[in-house]
Amino acid sequence: MRVRLLLVDSHEAFLTALSRFLQSQEAIEVVGQADTGPATVELTRQVKPDIVLMDIDISGLPTMGPVRQIRRDQPGVKIILWSIDPLPPRVREIVKASVNGYLLKDADPEVLLAAVRTVAVGGTYMSAESNGRPQGHFKQGT
Numbered sequence: 001m002r003v004r005l006l007l008v009d010s011h012e013a014f015l016t017a018l019s020r021f022l023q024s025q026e027a028i029e030v031v032g033q034a035d036t037g038p039a040t041v042e043l044t045r046q047v048k049p050d051i052v053l054m055d056i057d058i059s060g061l062p063t064m065g066p067v068r069q070i071r072r073d074q075p076g077v078k079i080i081l082w083s084i085d086p087l088p089p090r091v092r093e094i095v096k097a098s099v100n101g102y103l104l105k106d107a108d109p110e111v112l113l114a115a116v117r118t119v120a121v122g123g124t125y126m127s128a129e130s131n132g133r134p135q136g137h138f139k140q141g142t
Contacts, residue, residue: 001121002027003028003050003051003116003120004029004031005028005030005031005050005052005053006032006033006034006043006044006049006051006053006054007030007034007053008033008035008052008053008058009035009055010035010055010057015033018053019033022116025113027117028116034058036058037065038066040054040070041073044070044077050120051077051078051080051116051120052070052079052080053116054079054080054082056081056083064097067079071097071098078119078120079101080099080101080102080103080115081099081102081103082102082107083102084104084106085104086127100123100125101115101118101119102125102126102127104127111127
C-alpha cells in the first residue's frame with residue numbers, strides 16, 4: 001500500500017529535508033507541500049492525500065482552523081499534527097479536533113514512519129512526549 005502525504009510547515013528548509021526523507025521511503029509518496037493554512041486546505045482538495053502531516057503552528061488561519069476545515073470538506077483524509085510543543089493542554093485541543101496523530105518535531109525518523117504507517121491503516125498515533133515520556137530525536141536527511 002502506497003501512502004500519499006501532503007506536508008505542511010512554514011519553514012522551507014525543514015519541509016524540503018522532510019520531503020526528501022519521506023520520498024526515499026518505498027511506500028510513501030509526497031503529493032504536495034504547503035506553508036499556510038489556506039494553502040493546506042486548497043491543496044488537500046486538489047491532490048486528495050491519504051494523510052496530511054501538518055505543523056500545528058502554520059500561519060494563515062487561527063490555530064486548528066485548517067484541521068476543522070479539512071474535516072468538514074474531506075472527512076476521509078487523515079491528519080497527523082506535529083509541533084515543538086509537548087504541553088498537555090495543546091494535546092487535548094488536538095484530540096478534540098479529531099486528528100489521527102500527534103508527534104513532536106524532534107521525533108526519530110523511525111517514530112515518524114511508525115506514526116504514518118499506524119495512521120495509514122486506520123490507527124491513532126500519539127507521541128510518548130504528550131504524556132511526558134521522552135523519545136529520541138528527528139534527524140533530517142541530507
